[in-house]
């Protein structure tokens with residue numbers, strides 16, 4: 280894996296560590312009774328201190344990052360292995376400690392722990408699966424694009440957001456989900472709504488694919504032969520552009536809006552666990568798309584051309600493959616999946632804002648790194664793990680930890696196995 | 710004339726790699742370019758294939774100008790390169806690598822026939838169809854690279870050092886296959902370090918030095934040339 284990716288991830292990790300530190304402080308703070316709190320923190324200055332601690336944590340990490348990059352440069356020249364071993368030991372120790380602490384908290388310390396309230400635990404698992412499948416739809420796009428142009432497309436999360444908003448307008452303004460019922464009144468309501476929802480998803484996928492093709496043509500293609508960092512910075516700019524452009528009242532809006540689901544959400548209680556039709560639909564639709572993607576990549580000529588292009592562009596061109604075309608298709612497919620993910624996410628969490636793509640996007644990125652960036656199976660498995668990690672840490676540690684955990688995982692992965700679960704060991708052709 | 714290269718100038722940044730190259734190839738010929746390391750042989754082939762753009766000069770294939778065309782369109786015209794160092798797609802199976810060779814073609818029956826022809830030349834590939842390209846031995850990779858190139862049914866095959874890193878016996882085999890391909894009607898531009906072997910199968914040859922042609926002639930003439938003998942054939 281290249282160093283740009285690592286250092287960038289470490290940078291994000293720094294922010295995360297700050298957040299995590301702040302979260303742990305908050306945890307301690309909230310464990311006190313009001314009386315204790317009164318005695319301990321009369322003027323309520325602690326939350327402010329926490330924020331400061333957070334920024335200090337961030338600062339320390341930033342320094343560490345700079346040191347790490349410098350050291351890795353030195354190590355490259357000297358060929359010494361000590362730093363690597365030290366990092367690995369530190370990473371493993373960190374992971375084991377965190378793991379033990381987490382298990383202790385989950386099983387023993389938490390007032391609603393697994394042993395006391397197993398139903399709640401099952402509920403978290405189910406919710407985590409649902410979240411994981413949505414992340415899978417996003418992270419596949421990250422991993423495909425990275426595989427083919429070695430670019431972390433940070434605008435991908437915002438394409439996902441555009442998918443959500445597109446479906447919002449398709450439902451609210453166009454009433455697209457009701458179209459089949461209107462055209463063919465003889466259809467049973469259930470079938471008509473299903474087709475209507477599928478239409479909404481397809482429309483969002485198309486819009487996202489077109490958007491991604493435009494972004495690729497306008498922003499990334501001119502930088503194909505530029506240093507990688509230039510494309511990375513561009514990707515971040517595109518991300519900001521999409522967020523703030525979308526927040527204009529003429530485009531979307533800068534406010535939170537309530538999403539109207541295309542069908543009625545019903546949920547059933549199975550052994551005390553709430554399972555809604557949304558959960559089931561998300562899982563089914565995601566699996567369908569994942570199988571479809573596998574078929575495209577491994578079963579079709581285009582897919583083979585994608586894998587060939589990913590391995591070696593000049594040689595792919597010598598085969599008569601139009602590499603630019605293949606790259607465009609890759610962006611389009613990745614974005615279409617994110618668009619579908621956007622619709623499903625909005626149905627599951629029916630509240631939209633133009634910044635809603637940032638966190639799912641980053642988490643899907645972490646999932647892709649965790650699985651081994653560039654690897655489809657890896658992105659899928661990584662996403663399921665991320666879904667669980669997020670729901671369990673939100674449930675058993677503290678709700679804000681759901682965001683910090685993603686970056687904690689990122690740090691650990693980069694420390695002990697930067698190539699991820701399914702990635703080839705370093706030294707392979709990049 | 711099948712291929713006509715005229716006054717070709719190619720730069721890598723400030724490096725002037727090809728300095729006014731002129732040569733040609735007739736239909737049905739095997740023409741070899743020989744030269745030391747860094748002479749510009751691979752640069753020449755990559756420019757013909759459209760991977761590099763010349764600053765000056767022209768390349769005409771059947772009278773058609775190639776220097777403005779994109780690499781994948783050049784392949785469609787029938788000008789196909791087997792690159793230096795094999796460049797197998799390591800993450801694709803042998804079978805998929807062959808499919809990539811036939812990327813520009815659509816008729817499945819015709820493609821299947823080409824496959825059979827490749828297997829007739831390289832039976833080893835048929836035994837390893839589902840093995841990943843990256844796990845083949847160096848010699849097998851060279852066979853796959855050649856087979857992959859042939860899958861496009863080229864009119865003109867550009868071979869960049871097909872003997873590199875192969876055992877002598879395999880070199881003999883590869884060269885006899887090159888001759889066989891040629892006898893079936895494919896013209897060949899052969900780049901080689903192994904001047905001896907190259908001149909033994911070529912009709913004509915050019916000697917390249919730092920981006921310029923310094924000698925040309927029939928294979929026999931070049932083999933008899935004292936300069937060539939000294940510098941490239943390892944004879945006193």
Ligand SMILES: Nc1ncnc2c1ncn2[C@@H]1O[C@H](COP(=O)(O)OP(=O)(O)OP(=O)(O)O)[C@@H](O)[C@H]1O
Nearest residue numbers: 721724726744745746747748749750751752753902
């Ligand atoms: N990508 C590149 N960037 C800069 N210079 C290059 C590049 N590729 C080749 N060159 C230079 O161009 C010249 C010609 O290189 P080329 O690869 O064509 O040589 P060659 O004749 O194929 O050599 P060999 O027999 O070693 O393969 C060399 O001086 C080489 O250093």
Ligand SMILES: [Mg+2]
Nearest residue numbers: 750751752793
């Ligand atoms: Mg060469």
